[in-house]
Amino acid sequence: MALGKKKDDREVQTYMKTSPKTILLYVVIILFCIVVISPLVIVFSSSLRSPENQTSPLALFIEFTGVSYIRAFSNMNYPMQLINSIMTTVGSVLCIVVFATMAAYPIGRIKTKLARFLYFFFISGLIIPSQMVIVPIAQTLNRLGVPNTRFTPMIMFITCSLPFSVFLFSGFMKGLPVEIEESAYIDGASLPKRFTSIVFPLLQPAIISCVITQGLWIWNDYFYPMVFITKKAQYSLPVGMLQFLGDKENPAQWNVLFAACVLCALPLIIVFLALQKQFVNGIAAGAVKG
Amino acid sequence: MKKQVLFSLALAGAMTMSTAVTAMAYDHEAIENSGDITITMMVSGTAYENDFETEQLPALIKEKWPNVTLEVTKLPDDNYYTSLKTKLASGECPDLILTQPMYAGQNSCYALAEAGYLASLNDLDTVAGRQDLNSVTYDGDVVTSTSGVSILGTYYNKDLFAQAGIESEPQTWDEFLEDCQKLQDAGIQPIVMGDKDQYVLQFGLYQIAANEIYPKNPDFDVQLRSGETHFTDEGTWDKVLEMYKTLYDNKYIDASKSLGYGASQAITDFIDGKAAMTFDGSFNAAALTAEGAAGPFERGYFPIPGTEGVYTATCLSAGYSIYSGSEYIDQCKEILDYWQDGSSPVWQAHLGTGRIIATYGEGADTAPNYELFKPFIDLLNEGKGFYWCNQAWPAGTETEMEVLFSEMVGGQGTEVEDIVEGMQEKFEDLLED
Amino acid sequence: MQPKKKRKGNTSLIFTNKMYVFLIPALAMFLVFWIYPVLQLFYYSITNFNGINYDYEFVGLKNYAKVLSNGTLSNSLKNTMIYAVFTVVLSNVIGMAVAMALNTRIRFKGLFRTCAYFPALFSAIVVGFIWSYVYMPGAGMIGNLLTLIGLDGSAFNPLGNYKTALYAIAIVEIWKGFGTTMIIYLAGLQTVDESLLEAGRIDGCTEWQLIRKIKLPLISATVTINVILSVIAGLKAFDYSFIMTNGGPGKSTKTLMFQVYETAFTDMKMGRASAFSVMAFAFIIIITVLMLFYLNKREVEL
Secondary structure, eight states: OTHHHHHHHHHTOOOOOOOHHHHHHHHHHHHHHHHHHHHHHHHHHHHTSOTTOOSOTTSTTOOOOSHHHHHHHHHHTHHHHHHHHHHHHHHHHHHHHHHHHHHHHHHHHOOSHHHHHHHHHHHGGGGSOHHHHHHHHHHHHHHTTOOOSTHHHHHHHHHHHHHHHHHHHHHHHHTSOSHHHHHHHHTTOOHHHHIIIIIHHHTHHHHHHHHHHHHHHHHHOOHHHHHHOOOGGGOOHHHHHHTTSOBTTBOOOHHHHHHHHHHHHHHHHHHHHHTHHHHHHHHHHHHHHO | OHHHHHHHHHHHSSOOHHHHHTTSOOOTTTTTTSOSEEEEEEEESOOOTTOIIIIIHHHHHHHHOTTEEEEEEEEOHHHHHHHHHHHHHTTOOOSEEEEBSTTOSTTBHHHHHHTTOBOOOTTOTTTTTOSSOGGGEETTEEOOBOOEEEEEEEEEEHHHHHHTTOOSOOOSHHHHHHHHHHHHHTTOEEEOOOTTSGGGHHHHHHHHHHHHTTTTOTTHHHHHHHTSSOTTSTTTHHHHHHHHHHHHHTTSSOHHHHTTOOHHHHHHHHHTTSEEEEEEEGGGHHHHTSOBTTBSOOEEEEOOOBTTBOOBEEEEOOEEEEBTTOTTHHHHHHHHHHHHSSSSHHHHHHHHTTSSEESSSTTGGGSTTHHHHHHHHHHHHTTOBOOOGGGTSOTTHHHHHHHHHHHHHTTSSOOHHHHHHHHHHHHHHHHOO | OOOOOOOSSOOOSSSOGGGGGGGHHHHHHHIIIIIHHHHHHHHHTTBOOOSSOOOOOBOTTHHHHHHHHSSHHHHHHHHHHHHHHHHHHHHHHHHHHHHHHHTSSOTTHHHHHHHHHGGGGSOHHHHHHHHHHHSOTTTSHHHHHHHHTTSOGGGOOGGGOTTTHHHHHHHHHHHHHHHHHHHHHHHHHHTSOHHHHHHHHHTTOOHHHHIIIIIHHHTHHHHHHHHHHHHHHHHTOOHHIIIIITTOSTTTTOOHHHHHHIIIIISOOHHHHHHHHHHHHHHHHHHHHHHHHHHHHHHHHO
């Protein structure tokens, strides 16, 4: 909890003095960053080539053209898919936060075997990959009469996110002090009131962390939109990207795919750069309590 | 009409109602009598520039029938298969889907037809009278509308062949090996393959099988299913695998490299002039004829010659089927007939992509790369063309073959006899139930 | 957290059973859209369902017997274990080392953090493709570098080699995932009280002793969550076998989930794949629960 405060202290701190040891540290870190980033340079360099240029992607920056970007942009119908992606991601994440914090409340607070069982029950969902269960899921949706609309993938995103989110929130909740709630109880606050005005605000760091990790996953996931959306006008960006990937009989359009990938990651990169501090601290603060 | 139905029922016993009913012509005015309709279609592949399926086709259909909106989705094949299964399970399958002949792949038209998902296309105008549709006919019903053929062959770099002093395409297996040796002696990598994508092993092996197995016994695969023949039979698959292995033994294909190479990397090496040959399909012609680091050079395309004559792995390509649960079966039939009729703008546009090789219709011989493919089509017309082996096997048999073969050339101690035994075992296992 | 005697049932006045009402939306969704389909998968495991034809029959425990006898389980289990141990150890060690380096008072911390987190922003498909060029024999990125420093770059073929392919794809997983691990450690380290370290230094502890005796015990909760998350990710490994190697060369990179996928989709044996999944789930659950118990116990001890 002291985290927020500590951060402020750091604003005024001094940096380390230059000594051979610190220089070595910088060198190691910089080298490490180069190793980490260099494969991504390939993506960027290839995306600036024309789609037909099939020379090895390792010949970096041999051509500068926006053709691949234009192709990806128009073929994906970028503005439309961007809006779809934003709607799907924002909508799902909102529901996840509401449902998972609610579910974590009893699980994190009640100390009985039942609560402990429910905790493990949700966690068990973490370990089953969705590809395996997709056919039974489709049948279930069919039986319930849920048609394929833009909301169907959202249902699945929310469901699949519950194990992790409940795990995160209930873990975090266990570390929150109960005293405030106790006094609120004495003051006669109702359960919903206690949840919305005390618990939910206290969960904020974990919520940021949940929004970031789950948002990132939902933004990049193509699987559920691919199998559960029938209308092209409802596709999200990753599904649009898939069409450049190719198959055994049709080689991938790598340069266009890379351009599409940059276009798909661009909103994330912008958000990341703009909110970097909150982003990193958010993940950190939420996860550390788990 | 009723009498006729009863008659056929009595005659055929198990014949289904739908077969009897579809003996009538379908409603050729179905689209004209509908309001605004949206027809969905799902195929596998890559979206090219001015893509045929996702861009040209919907536009041309709209031009012909302004009240029809065709929505086409293109996915990479593994994703296509997963989507297809999921959409079938959720009862929301697109109206038109891409299916493969016989048992090939997970969109095999036989497997889908057996489960009752495909509408019969017997009453299509463009199907009537065609004799070449056996591999898309299930239980008396044509279930896939297809017109082109697909080829497996050997692309080669004519410049490099000339450099090594090779003057003509090899006509026998021994000549083929000699040519490889000449290339190697001239310091040229004879063949590049992207064996990291193990499916490319099929490109070479099926060509050899077309030479060594089917000419002697065209029913080899039918008999496999009935147990009369086996993969382990001497002089069949052991021979094919042994022949292909020779290429690795002599380093004509460098296993130490190829196992770490992807299919697209192999294509790049070929167009960059780093290797003289690669085994690939007609479907990859555009990529293989693109200009690479080696600049422009002339390509040739020949079938791997056999020990006793030249045959080719050329067969009917994948095509389009109508989902039996579709609301718009007759409308889809109108579209397919229009598409396949050999002179319509849709047909011409499809042909113009150079990704199908048509054996009939206007302008079939002016399609891009037609010169490359002509020798194969001639062989096919002479009755020397055979289907790709995996079309006759339950899906998964070829995977076992690929895995075991790459174990062998990767020096894991696997022998040819282990491969044929493994294939037989897997084949029987997959046929079970 | 509160000292409470073990008693059956909920005795808390404040946290009453009424609170379970809050669970309803999440539990309902989870049961209907996840647990029910999973149970259906269990049901398919005793049929010969092929994934498309719903006219299937019961075959009893035959699928289970087949999976156990045909060797696919033992091979994929072995691969998965190696993959999981390798990724868990390395991504945690690297993640922690980088976190500790970045937890010192250095400049450009934000920039370095961003670099480390960048790979996580890209989709696995693209990552897999790029790395196949990094690894490509001869002309690949690493191959070129090796040639540059005078080694034989063309002999470098990690994906084509039976012994190294599994580790090669595990490295890709680590590359993409260590940023998240690092950030979680960084957060843990920021909670470590500076005065404790100062006291340690005065007592003459070496840097290593400070890490071992003070930092590690204080961030043990962080270690638990990171290890569990990476164990689960490692055991579920699928993406890079699928995208980069297709399970090859041979069967050397077929993981549990890859094998399940192949059985279900390529071989069209949905029933058998279901039996396979059931056994894989059981296995993963056992491992995860054991690890949770062990790590929780350690946390308390430390």
